[in-house]
Amino acid sequence: MSRNDNELEGVSLLGNQGVKYPTDYAPELLETFPNKHCDNEYLVTFNCPEFTTLCPKTGQPDFGKIIINYIPRERMVESKSLKLYLFSFRNHGDFHEDCVNIIMKDLVKLMEPRYLEVVGIFMPRGGISIYPFANYGDAEHQDMVKQRMLAAFRNE
Numbered sequence: 001m002s003r004n005d006n007e008l009e010g011v012s013l014l015g016n017q018g019v020k021y022p023t024d025y026a027p028e029l030l031e032t033f034p035n036k037h038c039d040n041e042y043l044v045t046f047n048c049p050e051f052t053t054l055c056p057k058t059g060q061p062d063f064g065k066i067i068i069n070y071i072p073r074e075r076m077v078e079s080k081s082l083k084l085y086l087f088s089f090r091n092h093g094d095f096h097e098d099c100v101n102i103i104m105k106d107l108v109k110l111m112e113p114r115y116l117e118v119v120g121i122f123m124p125r126g127g128i129s130i131y132p133f134a135n136y137g138d139a140e141h142q143d144m145v146k147q148r149m150l151a152a153f154r155n156e
Helices: 079-087 096-111 139-152
Strands: 030-036 042-055 063-072 074-078 115-122 133-137
Touching: 030 139, 042 079, 074 079, 074 096, 079 115, 096 115, 096 133, 115 139, 133 139
Parallel strands: none
Antiparallel strands: 030 074, 042 063, 063 115, 115 133
């Protein structure tokens, strides 16, 4: 069940040796490919342990881990394009909460998934860690949206 050329149309970054890393926020880098298993509801998880962005006030670097979970519909995000997209936040100045919401909204717009969530686990700054969580669900997954939001509350 390998992919044919039509299914790989629009996937230009994977295998491209001349890819340039972006210097600022670049959602146009995101690419998709068709989900061959639309009849099956399943989960895809991306763990990005080296996410960096800049504080919008001080310009100091912020380091964190981004976890993306989604249940695909017709389209899926291509992982190299996602890596480059997440790298594009490297020189982007925004708060942690903004980054997580921007990532969620960009991926929802790109794929129109059944369900998607983005978790940020950021290293402490000034003695405080920030763990923003944002999620989206279609009409059939609204219960999951609420359940996952409640489950994301931390007591540590």
